[in-house]
Amino acid sequence: MRLLINIDVPDLSTASSFYIAAFGLKPARRLGESVQELVGAEAPIYLLRKDAGSDAAVDRPREYARHWTPVHCDVVVEDLDASLARALAAGARQEGAIREAAWGRIVQLVDPFGHGWCLLQFLGRGYDEIATWDGA
Template structure:
């Protein structure tokens, strides 16, 4: 199985700038003026330009205010403080304090398009610290 991550945005240039600056991804292919493929993660990210107010899933209208979904992405980083600083400088909003657990450190952010992301820094054996 190959996983592809598709992210709806209302401003493709702004989204490309955010994801390349915040997460160090690099643009690869473009599909017209509505899609850009970003590489540099384990799975490619596709930014899809979709206007606000257009129909999304289940006939709901796209709204780029902060939203919640039961599926989200984690970005594993070597240095959480540096990664958070890069994301904030690129336009992310921090949502709460950095938290620490036996497996590592985590902070949640929202991108400029309302999508939530977790930045994770594994410590020790990472999730193996809590695996049963």
């Protein structure tokens, strides 16, 4: 399976600048006038220019205020504090405090387009600290 990540944004230039500054991604190529490919993650990220108020996949208009979706991206980082400072300087907003778990540290962010993100810093063996094998 090959995974591609698509993110709706109202302006490609503004969005490209944010994701490059916040997460260290690099612009790869433009696909027409409304798609910007970014690389530097394990999967390519495609910014799709979609106007606010345009039809979304459901019977409601697209909006870029803070919204919730059950799907979001986690960005695994080496240094959570430095990565958080970088994302905030680029225009992200922190949502809640940094939390610690047996596997590492996590903080929730919202980008300037209303999309939720998490920054994760694995500690020790990461998720293996809590993993069990169920044989499935």
